[in-house]
Every structure is written in structure tokens, then in C-alpha cells.
Amino acid sequence: MLWYLKVLSQYVDFATRASRREFWWFVLIHFLIIVLLVPMEIAFGFWNMTYGFGYISTPYLVLTLLPAIAVAVRRLHDTGRSGWWLLINVLPAIGSLILLFFYCQKTEDQTNRFGPSPKAPSTRHSGSAEQA
Numbered sequence: 799m800l801w802y803l804k805v806l807s808q809y810v811d812f813a814t815r816a817s818r819r820e821f822w823w824f825v826l827i828h829f830l831i832i833v834l835l836v837p838m839e840i841a842f843g844f845w846n847m848t849y850g851f852g853y854i855s856t857p858y859l860v861l862t863l864l865p866a867i868a869v870a871v872r873r874l875h876d877t878g879r880s881g882w883w884l885l886i887n888v889l890p891a892i893g894s895l896i897l898l899f900f901y902c903q904k905t906e907d908q909t910n911r912f913g914p915s916p917k918a919p920s921t922r923h924s925g926s927a928e929q930a
Contacts, residue, residue, distance in 0.1 A: 802827040808872075810864040812881060816872035817905055817916040824869050828862060870901075875912035876904045 805816075832855060839845040839852035846853065846875035871881030877900055886893040907915055 799827065805869045806862070808864050809868055812868055812871045813875075814872055814913045815876040815905075815910075816869050817876060818873070820916065821869055821873040821901060824866075828866065831858065847911050854909070871895075872912075873901055875910075876905050876916065878906050878910050878912075 801820050803823040804820065808814075833859065835855040836845070836852055838856055844853045845851075867884070870884055874881050874883050879900060883897070883900065886896055889896075905915055905917055907917065909915065909918075
């Protein structure tokens with residue numbers, strides 16, 4: 799959960815790097831929140847069947863859009879790529895697969911043009927998130 803909160807706190811940070819751990823923990827928790835919210839909205843009548851959106855999940859998705867884009871850009875930076883690679887997502891199917899491949903790649907251990915490695919001792923966190 800600390801990784802999720804870290805990403806939310808860096809919602810406008812498009813300049814640094816994000817480790818695989820930071821990125822994938824955010825993706826997992828974000829996904830789980832949506833998976834829990836939508837059935838609850840449907841069950842309690844907070845889902846608009848006519849237009850197909852939830853009165854809670856839709857604002858949540860809008861509010862977390864910028865942090866999600868920022869962590870994706872930082873993850874690309876961590877692999878040595880520009881954040882502009884996100885635009886490859888406009889290619890149906892193949893763009894998403896290419897991004898998935900990039901997101902899964904190993905962190906560049908050395909400092910790159912986007913800053914020091916998140917694995918470097920000076921940039922590591924202390925606490926339970928490190929153990930997760």
C-alpha cells in the first residue's frame with residue numbers, strides 16, 4: 799500500500815524514475831480497487847446502467863489518471879526510454895504489448911539521463927514497502 803501512496807504523492811513527477819516494484823504495486827492496487835468498487839456500485843445502485851459508469855469508480859479513475867500516467871512515464875524512464883513511448887498505445891493491441899514488454903524490463907542499474915537508479919542506496923526507502 800505504501801507504493802500506491804508513493805505514486806499518488808508523486809502525481810506530477812514526470813522527470814524521475816520508478817522501479818518495477820513501484821510500478822507493478824501501483825497497478826495491482828489500482829486494479830484491485832476497481833475490481834472491488836464496480837461490483838459494490840452495481841449491488842448498491844450506484845452504477846448507471848444506461849451510460850455504463852459508476853458514480854464512485856468513474857471519479858476515482860479520473861482522479862488517478864494523472865498519477866497513473868506519471869508512474870508509467872517514470873517506469874519508461876527507468877528503462878532508459880522517453881515518456882513519449884506512451885503514445886505507442888494508439889496502435890491497437892501491438893502498442894499495449896510493446897509497452898507491457900518495456901514495463902517488465904529490468905531497471906537500468908546505472909544513472910541515466912533521467913536520474914539515479916531507484917535501486918541505488920541513496921534513493922531507497924526504508925520501511926515495510928521495501929520488504930514487499
